[in-house]
Amino acid sequence: MEAQILLLPIGILIIAALIGLSKAKVVLKIVNMLSAVSSGVIIYDGVLGLKTTIELKYNLFNSSSFFAFLNYLVFRVDALSAFFLLILGILSLCASVYGIKYMERYFEREDMRVYTFNYPLFILTMYLVVICWNLLWFIIFWELMTLFSQFLVAFEQRKEKAVKAAFKYFCMTKAGAEFIVLALILIILKATNFNANYSEIANVLPAYLSVHSTTLYTLTFALLIGLGVKAAMVPFHSWLPDAHPEAPSNVSALLSGIMIKLPIYMMFRFFLGFFPLKPEIGIVIAIFGILTLFFSMMYALLQEDSKRLLAFSSIDNIGYILLPMGAGIYFLANGSQLFGGIALAAALFHTMNHAFFKGLLFLTAGSVMYETGTRDLNYLGSLAKKMPLTAFTALIGSLAIAGIPPLNGFVSKWMIYISTLSSPATSLFGIIAIFISAVTLGTFVKYFTAIFTKPPVKEIDAKEVPLLMSASQLLLALFCIVFGIYPFLPLKMISQALGSIGVQIHLDSLVVYPSLVVPKTGNYSPIIIFAFLLVSTLIVLLLIPSRGEVVPTWKTGRSEDLNMSMPADAYYRDFREVFREVYTVGDASKRFVQKIAEMAGMFGIKFEVLSYDLNSMLSIAMILIVILVAVLGGVEL
Amino acid sequence: MNIIFIAINLAFALIIAPLIDGFERKIRARLQNRQGPSILQTWWDLIKLFKRPTIEPQDSVKPLYKLAPYITFTSVLAAYLIIPTLLPASTNFIGDLILVVYLLGLATLSFVIGAFSSGNAYAQIGSNRDVSLFMSEELLLAFIIGTIAVIGKSLSFGQLFPLPFRISSVLALLLLFLVIYVASTRLPFDIAEAEPEIIEGPLIEYSGKHLGLLKYFVFLKRLLLYSLILDFIIPIQNPIRLICYLIGIIILSIVYSTLEAYYGRFRIDQAIRILKRASIVALIVWMIAVVGW
Numbered sequence: 001m002e003a004q005i006l007l008l009p010i011g012i013l014i015i016a017a018l019i020g021l022s023k024a025k026v027v028l029k030i031v032n033m034l035s036a037v038s039s040g041v042i043i044y045d046g047v048l049g050l051k052t053t054i055e056l057k058y059n060l061f062n063s064s065s066f067f068a069f070l071n072y073l074v075f076r077v078d079a080l081s082a083f084f085l086l087i088l089g090i091l092s093l094c095a096s097v098y099g100i101k102y103m104e105r106y107f108e109r110e111d112m113r114v115y116t117f118n119y120p121l122f123i124l125t126m127y128l129v130v131i132c133w134n135l136l137w138f139i140i141f142w143e144l145m146t147l148f149s150q151f152l153v154a155f156e157q158r159k160e161k162a163v164k165a166a167f168k169y170f171c172m173t174k175a176g177a178e179f180i181v182l183a184l185i186l187i188i189l190k191a192t193n194f195n196a197n198y199s200e201i202a203n204v205l206p207a208y209l210s211v212h213s214t215t216l217y218t219l220t221f222a223l224l225i226g227l228g229v230k231a232a233m234v235p236f237h238s239w240l241p242d243a244h245p246e247a248p249s250n251v252s253a254l255l256s257g258i259m260i261k262l263p264i265y266m267m268f269r270f271f272l273g274f275f276p277l278k279p280e281i282g283i284v285i286a287i288f289g290i291l292t293l294f295f296s297m298m299y300a301l302l303q304e305d306s307k308r309l310l311a312f313s314s315i316d317n318i319g320y321i322l323l324p325m326g327a328g329i330y331f332l333a334n335g336s337q338l339f340g341g342i343a344l345a346a347a348l349f350h351t352m353n354h355a356f357f358k359g360l361l362f363l364t365a366g367s368v369m370y371e372t373g374t375r376d377l378n379y380l381g382s383l384a385k386k387m388p389l390t391a392f393t394a395l396i397g398s399l400a401i402a403g404i405p406p407l408n409g410f411v412s413k414w415m416i417y418i419s420t421l422s423s424p425a426t427s428l429f430g431i432i433a434i435f436i437s438a439v440t441l442g443t444f445v446k447y448f449t450a451i452f453t454k455p456p457v458k459e460i461d462a463k464e465v466p467l468l469m470s471a472s473q474l475l476l477a478l479f480c481i482v483f484g485i486y487p488f489l490p491l492k493m494i495s496q497a498l499g500s501i502g503v504q505i506h507l508d509s510l511v512v513y514p515s516l517v518v519p520k521t522g523n524y525s526p527i528i529i530f531a532f533l534l535v536s537t538l539i540v541l542l543l544i545p546s547r548g549e550v551v552p553t554w555k556t557g558r559s560e561d562l563n564m565s566m567p568a569d570a571y572y573r574d575f576r577e578v579f580r581e582v583y584t585v586g587d588a589s590k591r592f593v594q595k596i597a598e599m600a601g602m603f604g605i606k607f608e609v610l611s612y613d614l615n616s617m618l619s620i621a622m623i624l625i626v627i628l629v630a631v632l633g634g635v636e637l
Numbered sequence: 638m639n640i641i642f643i644a645i646n647l648a649f650a651l652i653i654a655p656l657i658d659g660f661e662r663k664i665r666a667r668l669q670n671r672q673g674p675s676i677l678q679t680w681w682d683l684i685k686l687f688k689r690p691t692i693e694p695q696d697s698v699k700p701l702y703k704l705a706p707y708i709t710f711t712s713v714l715a716a717y718l719i720i721p722t723l724l725p726a727s728t729n730f731i732g733d734l735i736l737v738v739y740l741l742g743l744a745t746l747s748f749v750i751g752a753f754s755s756g757n758a759y760a761q762i763g764s765n766r767d768v769s770l771f772m773s774e775e776l777l778l779a780f781i782i783g784t785i786a787v788i789g790k791s792l793s794f795g796q797l798f799p800l801p802f803r804i805s806s807v808l809a810l811l812l813l814f815l816v817i818y819v820a821s822t823r824l825p826f827d828i829a830e831a832e833p834e835i836i837e838g839p840l841i842e843y844s845g846k847h848l849g850l851l852k853y854f855v856f857l858k859r860l861l862l863y864s865l866i867l868d869f870i871i872p873i874q875n876p877i878r879l880i881c882y883l884i885g886i887i888i889l890s891i892v893y894s895t896l897e898a899y900y901g902r903f904r905i906d907q908a909i910r911i912l913k914r915a916s917i918v919a920l921i922v923w924m925i926a927v928v929g930w
Contacts, residue, residue: 554842
């Protein structure tokens, strides 16, 4: 009976989507509230799933044909799914509550049905991707997720930019999905004897792939590209900085916070659950992680649009997840259980952390848009006094993402450094990760100060956002603080989640302190440092009180205003100038990719022209099928 | 016992750090054919600042502006628990190496946030330069840390003090010498403050106790970094460690202040370029360390 509760969110969200078809104004509130309620149930499912595995099985139709493996629809929540369900639930709860007020701003301009219909379905498909236990159903839900989310990206249909971004997003992720389909077909046809159930695959596939290593590398290649496009791994990231800023802010929070983590979830399933552990696969993933975090963060430093900056930083954080995942696979394959466990735990921890602080930051960017109507960092400024709560939560989010102790970002980054720096093979990755962490700090100093403290170009009229919006922000900020100070709770969930895909981390070999997780070998507890930091700050505050009189800001003695302020594009100009090689390489590769896209377009047109002629169309189709067969069957040659 | 030793270390740092600055002022004065103030002068300056009233600029974001100097000050103080100074006592655990980097990062961050929230345009320019410099410093520092971790096969100072004598460790310490010079905001690299140019940049609005705390922070940070490089060199269990340490501090401050006296200020892009080139050298040093030399 308990298992039936898995169906509850599906029901609620479908009802919400149906209500969303109506044009009435009150629908927006109802849809958001229903989504919030179902998010609550999703959280409950997650909590339940951590305790025991929940399973639901339905026999949909009795066909003995090719579709036989779609006969059974199996939902199953193990600890790994439950972990992602918790993230999804918490984030969509905040985004939905936030949306109640936030979306009102769009009433006059847009057709709200695009939002009210697609938003619940988007959450629903993400939920189904996480709970389904069959590869074929997975790909169906996966494609539906892309479909509904791209409608949300194109929500402001009159903006050409938004529609273009949605189109680019859809095309790229669709192309990526074909790679996943190819990999799935290969798995199902060759290895598992027409069985797509996860448990069966986990039983059969590792043994099969450790013998057939060519198939293993083909699958790894296809899945890395397929899932990598959706996760916005460099060099397949170019859709994300266009798509995420165009969506309404609470949808951006979901897109960045959880949707691009679902490929990570699948990577954990595939690379750790289904595939034999190979050090070279780990290193390849880690190299992709390093490329991702390095280039995206260097580009984030350039951005002058608040949400675009956040979007680039989302790509960066995908790098921070891929890096420890790859390093963890490498360590485990080489038999280093302790550091492998720490690295994988860091990957999952960072997945969760990023969902919270990036969700939070997108919501604050949304609040600023709600009040001022702009995302332009050059124009904004000095909002901290007018929007103190938003400023506070944005500060927490910025500090957390920069990995400042004692917030949650520090815990995961710390675990990444400890594991990667411990071995010469991965230490270069750790070095670059530390450097990029400093660049992240610079980027978010820019984000925070450009919006909240720098003198604005002209006086901006703003006030604090309504309670429902700031409540969501505060909740996420609270998570950032609590999981930083008390990382034991998420670590326990993570060790369960990793346990469910066969990786054991022994929590007793780790010591968990506020903000720190260290292998149990040191004599002293790091907690002393933080306790000291807190206590000494209080003592100094008491000893040297800081009350002072308020005087006008110093203007070099002139009576009128200085008339100088630093726009966002002037931040770190010299740094960018000196490191321009990075941007040269980045831009060159961008042009290269554009050339390839143009050429592909040309071939497409050629194909179109040819296909008017029936004979040539048939022959081309034949050739394609032959290639497909060769790919499917010939990989062992 | 250890806790008492650490407390002694802290007290030592709090008392000596301004004295070292006084000493360096004296050396610089002598090099420039001046009489120079007494060694105690820096202490008198600090005491005077702590007695003065503080003011708050009208356009500032008050909570951030007021809290920043305190956090800056205490985060560098907390780093003294990890790095032994006078006595060989510290709290060590795996990864404390990285924690020190982060504590110094936290200090820079709160310093910069405080300056940005003062509402003064010069403070903005200065802190912007500070962050640019911090990012490029961090690139070099990350390479040094990676190299040291490879050489010492550990991430804890407990196993890293002192470093084994190898080509790579000598080169790494030379690079550390450079990065410490940059981090201690001395003349060719004091671009963020740049007194004649942008009127002390981030410090422009701070006064009285706040200014005193921030100045104190700079002195403490310098002594901390001196101790860091000395700990890598001096064997920790040596009976004459104390004497070696004190002599080392004096030598380092003579060398650093001599360099300071002979240089004019770099432009920010020159400084960043130097750090970038040094990072490329550091990459080579890292390779040497991986090879095992």
